[in-house]
Amino acid sequence: MTEFHRIKRLPPYVFEQVNRAKAAARAAGADIVDLGMGNPDLPAPRHVIEKLVETVGKPRTDRYSASRGIAGLRRAQAGYYERRFGVRLNPETQVIATLGSKEGFANMAQAITAPGDVVLVPNPSYPIHAFGFLMAGGVIRSVPAEPTPAFFPAVEKAVVHSIPKPIALVVCYPANPTAYVASLDFYRDLVAFAKKHDLLLLSDLAYSEVYFDGEPPPSVLQVPGAIDVTVEFTSMSKTYSMAGWRIGFAVGNERLIAALGRVKSYLDYGAFTPVQVAATAALNGPDDCIREMRATYKHRRDVLIDSFGRAGWDIPVPSASMFAWVKIPEPFRALGSLEFSKLLVEKAELAVAPGIGFGEHGDEYVRIAVVENEQRIRQAARNLRRFLETADKTLHNVVPLAAHR
Numbered sequence: 236m237t238e239f240h241r242i243k244r245l246p247p248y249v250f251e252q253v254n255r256a257k258a259a260a261r262a263a264g265a266d267i268v269d270l271g272m273g274n275p276d277l278p279a280p281r282h283v284i285e286k287l288v289e290t291v292g293k294p295r296t297d298r299y300s301a302s303r304g305i306a307g308l309r310r311a312q313a314g315y316y317e318r319r320f321g322v323r324l325n326p327e328t329q330v331i332a333t334l335g336s337k338e339g340f341a342n343m344a345q346a347i348t349a350p351g352d353v354v355l356v357p358n359p360s361y362p363i364h365a366f367g368f369l370m371a372g373g374v375i376r377s378v379p380a381e382p383t384p385a386f387f388p389a390v391e392k393a394v395v396h397s398i399p400k401p402i403a404l405v406v407c408y409p410a411n412p413t414a415y416v417a418s419l420d421f422y423r424d425l426v427a428f429a430k431k432h433d434l435l436l437l438s439d440l441a442y443s444e445v446y447f448d449g450e451p452p453p454s455v456l457q458v459p460g461a462i463d464v465t466v467e468f469t470s471m472s473k474t475y476s477m478a479g480w481r482i483g484f485a486v487g488n489e490r491l492i493a494a495l496g497r498v499k500s501y502l503d504y505g506a507f508t509p510v511q512v513a514a515t516a517a518l519n520g521p522d523d524c525i526r527e528m529r530a531t532y533k534h535r536r537d538v539l540i541d542s543f544g545r546a547g548w549d550i551p552v553p554s555a556s557m558f559a560w561v562k563i564p565e566p567f568r569a570l571g572s573l574e575f576s577k578l579l580v581e582k583a584e585l586a587v588a589p590g591i592g593f594g595e596h597g598d599e600y601v602r603i604a605v606v607e608n609e610q611r612i613r614q615a616a617r618n619l620r621r622f623l624e625t626a627d628k629t630l631h632n633v634v635p636l637a638a639h640r
Contacts, residue, residue, distance in 0.1 A: 249592040268615040271586040277476040280524040286516035290509035300505035304332025311518035336470040336483035341367040346494040348373040353401040359597030382417040407439035412602040414553035436465040444474040446555040535605035542616035583622035
């Protein structure tokens with residue numbers, strides 16, 4: 236039977252292979268410490284849950300909602316941008332609520348992409364950044380992920396050598412999976428570059444509030460004139476531990492927001508109204524819950540760095556996001572990230588995300604998410620130490636002998 240056209244354009248979802256290994260290990264009685272998926276384990280704020288409960292069952296709230304988001308929610312998001320970034324947005328024309336930032340990104344790709352359009356996407360990067368455009372019929376050209384001065388010559392080369400000329404450039408800082416953070420100076424150069432080459436900028440800012448060291452991460456919309464070419468995506472998932480609630484936002488250029496709104500009007504009626512009301516309460520409410528979230532993830536990060544380092548695996552210290560982007564230990568690097576991740580599940584009862592799932596340039600890395608408590612992270616480190624101490628004796632048929640010399 237002929238495979239469907241759009242499905243043929245998508246590679247196998249490598250994270251599913253690790254999920255199958257986890258399920259098999261758990262079925263056999265293993266206690267897997269899961270640091271793979273960036274799925275927050277912290278509870279949503281109490282005042283947000285109370286607002287949800289208060290709203291559920293009220294007259295009219297069970298009806299279809301607004302695809303663009305209820306007016307109060309869009310005003311609340313505009314208020315957040317003004318408080319946090321000093322950016323003023325018109326909630327009627329420059330803000331739209333999405334079913335999480337992932338859905339917003341995918342539907343923006345549907346809105347702006349013609350068959351064969353070229354889009355510049357960091358490699359490694361969160362999968363929807365590339366595959367949203369692939370599903371829309373676009374073509375992906377990889378560019379560097381790290382926001383250094385070397386970024387611009389590489390992207391300039393990608394623009395010059397792409398036929399047709401690219402229509403858009405995707406950025407994500409703090410980055411998933413790499414945890415890179417961009418400065419406002421970098422964003423100034425980025426906006427100037429986009430305008431010079433007539434590119435749209437699509438910025439993923441889902442981890443704006445998950446930072447630990449130094450200044451809060453900026454928004455590209457803080458750059459004067461950025462709104463001429465930019466749409467930025469944010470999410471309630473990490474900031475308020477509301478991942479399953481599926482609320483996010485796209486904000487920025489009116490023409491792009493209108494295009495996204497038109498696509499969404501054909502596809503959905505918006506999130507459940509009580510969820511939108513509760514999300515409004517989150518954005519308008521106290522921010523002590525955000526500070527507590529940051530403190531929790533920072534402490535977990537520090538435990539991860541210390542305990543895994545003692546176990547024999549040095550972890551670079553991420554300054555933001557809930558992830559560490561870690562090079563595979565040298566003896567195992569030849570396996571590639573997928574096989575190494577499956578090996579960790581089997582031999583160390585530890586799940587991580589294989590770097591190949593974020594692009595071919597990630598295959599020497601794995602992503603570790605601090606989504607378990609400190610005790611579980613230390614347990615993972617103990618499992619890891621036993622694995623590393625015995626691997627050269629027990630895995631001679633898996634790890635190439637040359638790697639042990």
